[in-house]
Amino acid sequence: MTDPALLYPLGLHLAGRPVTVVGGGAVAARRASGLVLVGAIVTVVAPEAGPELRSLVRNGALTWRARPYASGDLDGAWLAHTATGVPEVDAQVAADAEAARLWCVTASDHRGSAAWVPAVARRDAVTVAVSAGGDPRRAMALRDAIATALDAGSLPLRHHRRAEGAGTVHLVGGGPGDPGLITVRGRRLLAEADVVIADRLGPRSLLGELSAEVLVIDVGKLPGHHPVPQDEINALLVEHALAGSRVVRLKGGDPFVLGRGGEEAEYCRSHGVPVEIVPGVTSAISVPAAAGIPVTHRGVAGGFTVVTGHEQIAGLPGGADHTVVLLMGVSALAGSAGVLAAGSRGGGCPVAIIEDGYGLNQRVTIGTLDTIAAQAGARGVRSPAVIVVGDVVSLSPYADPTIQFASPVPRNAVPRKALT
Structure with a gap:
């Protein structure tokens, strides 16, 4: 039995490297799909395959050997996963991998497996991997709690190094003002921002939660009084983005519903600044x-x-x-x-x-x-x-x-x- 305290966390770059998955059910499909997403060259060995795997095969994402596992199926692989649902077959795959000094994840034996797959959440360039001593449900619950906190902006996701070259502008619709009505995506981008250019309307209470390092520029307009004209707002967006900052333009409601968001997006793009539009709950x-x-x-x-x-x-x-x-x-x-x-x-x-x-x-x-x-x-x-x-x-x-x-x-x- 593997002692969870002796687990050594490790990240693997598997892009372009062969990986063998033994099994054709739902667990094997999840393993294969995750490996395909990171660029691995995946071969599945199983006499039958479920709809998820068949879909990957039809799309050319992996190779399927439609037969039982045989000695030699692990030759050339950098990693193996076995999830047949048959303990004897999984044990044979694990033994062959051990003999070949090949890491193998055994789905039917969490405690005895030579390698484990953590519960994973990805947010932009951040990857969260949680292992819970062979208890997958506990790991997934912890992963989900961390992911929810990241999405809500309650955990730090800000880049501590400025981007090389141009940054980005995110036009975020903040909704009618209640901080609970901004989208999950909008709140996370706000937590990651280097510069926030904020309107008078929208969830301004969230500005007080930002790091002291974040530059907040208030461009709020009152009826008949526009202290920062629209052309200056456009220029501020481009200026800070070209300096490498991640800029959030926080607007009330939805940026494309009578909010001049379209004008701001056009101006940024015309100056070579990439723009993301994050819809909001329109007032x-x-x-x-x-x-x-x-x-x-x-x-x-x-x-x-x-x-x-x-x-x-x-x-x-x-x-x-x-x-x-x-x-x-x-x-x-x-x-x-x-x-x-x-x-x-x-x-x-x-x-x-x-x-x-x-x-x-x-x-x-x-x-x-x-x-x-x-x-x-x-x-x-x-x-x-x-x-x-x-x-x-x-x-x-x-x-x-x-x-x-x-x-x-x-x-x-x-x-x-x-x-x-």
């Missing part, structure tokens, strides 16, 4: 959801349009059964409501304004196209806010006639009382 859908408003609903609305409140909206599809979502629309609310009311929707069409969606100060105001501007003025409605126009507003719990003006409530809570 156009998520913030209405925070108020219990679906932008589409069977029998109520079959489509929706997202526009900024700065645009001309007279040409939008008419009817209260087509939802309109206005972003950045508070300052132009009176004009937008008037244009929409003059169309086929009419002044009685329901309207909702959701301020600070998913934030601590989330507040919902319900009215109609005829009344909403006055209501917003009376309540001091401020940006950031999302405006929803259409019959779907009536589905919100805030739309109850006795709760037309909801008091500020935490996200995901029902209204506590009506304002009087």
